[in-house]
Amino acid sequence: MSQRKFFVGGNWKMNNLKKDNEKLIDLINNANINYDQTEVLVSPPALYLDFVRQKINPQVHVAAQNCYKVEKGAFTGDISPAMIKDCGGDFVILGHSERRNVFGESDQLIGEKVKHALESGLNVLPCIGEKLEEREAGKTEEVVFRQMKHIADNIKDWAKVVIAYEPVWAIGTGKTASPQQAQDVHAQLRKWLASNVSQAVADSTRILYGGSVTAANAKELATQPDIDGFLVGGASLKPEIVDIINARA
Numbered sequence: 001m002s003q004r005k006f007f008v009g010g011n012w013k014m015n016n017l018k019k020d021n022e023k024l025i026d027l028i029n030n031a032n033i034n035y036d037q038t039e040v041l042v043s044p045p046a047l048y049l050d051f052v053r054q055k056i057n058p059q060v061h062v063a064a065q066n067c068y069k070v071e072k073g074a075f076t077g078d079i080s081p082a083m084i085k086d087c088g089g090d091f092v093i094l095g096h097s098e099r100r101n102v103f104g105e106s107d108q109l110i111g112e113k114v115k116h117a118l119e120s121g122l123n124v125l126p127c128i129g130e131k132l133e134e135r136e137a138g139k140t141e142e143v144v145f146r147q148m149k150h151i152a153d154n155i156k157d158w159a160k161v162v163i164a165y166e167p168v169w170a171i172g173t174g175k176t177a178s179p180q181q182a183q184d185v186h187a188q189l190r191k192w193l194a195s196n197v198s199q200a201v202a203d204s205t206r207i208l209y210g211g212s213v214t215a216a217n218a219k220e221l222a223t224q225p226d227i228d229g230f231l232v233g234g235a236s237l238k239p240e241i242v243d244i245i246n247a248r249a
């Protein structure tokens with residue numbers, strides 16, 4: 001188990017209306033959570049950032065699920081880091097596999113978004129991960145290292161960065177990576193950071209695992225030395241998120 005502070009994020013994706021958000025907020029606000037031990041983040045759809053920020057425990061980070069790479073302009077339908085901050089958000093998830101694969105975002109664009117979000121003063125949570133066919137072709141490392149490089153090249157202040165490794169084949173499928181499979185990739189990513197950024201950054205940067213995390217599998221995943229927490233989708237909409245947050249408690 002690492003000395004890095006445990007970190008659990010709930011990516012609500014495009015789910016829930018205000019009344020459901022209120023229930024989730026109540027759940028988290030009333031739960032027994034040791035915030036000295038675990039950092040907690042929730043990521044509602046951007047429309048609800050303000051609403052969630054007003055109501056949730058101030059110790060909980062509030063993240064947008066995406067943003068664009070400039071502060072303002074003629075980009076119909078998009079939002080900027082300045083707007084996220086204005087609505088009380090302090091983090092943004094970037095490069096989620098659904099952004100990459102459903103909305104066609106490139107490594108290059110994700111790198112540019114990381115750069116602008118950091119320059120705007122947000123913390124960033126960039127996501128990387130291979131598809132099933134890439135894993136089966138033995139290309140997992142090649143893919144995640146390439147994704148990581150486009151992100152890392154745009155980061156100056158690593159204290160504002162938490163990485164999520166989310167194998168695409170494990171997202172929303174009920175197929176979690178085994179603790180060993182996840183640990184292996186996390187260890188390789190940390191080695192990559194040591195060689196390509198610095199040993200200090202490799203030692204201090206949290207690498208979260210995401211992909212079908214549940215209360216049932218979180219505890220064992222959380223014992224792996226290079227897994228520093230989770231980015232949770234489906235289970236973050238249910239009461240079990242509290243058990244996942246407390247997986248190391």
Ligand SMILES: O=C(CO)COP(=O)(O)O
Pocket residue numbers: 011096166170171172173174210211212213231232233234235
């Ligand atoms: O995409 C994810 C979190 O960002 C993971 O989603 P699930 O936990 O639903 O598999």
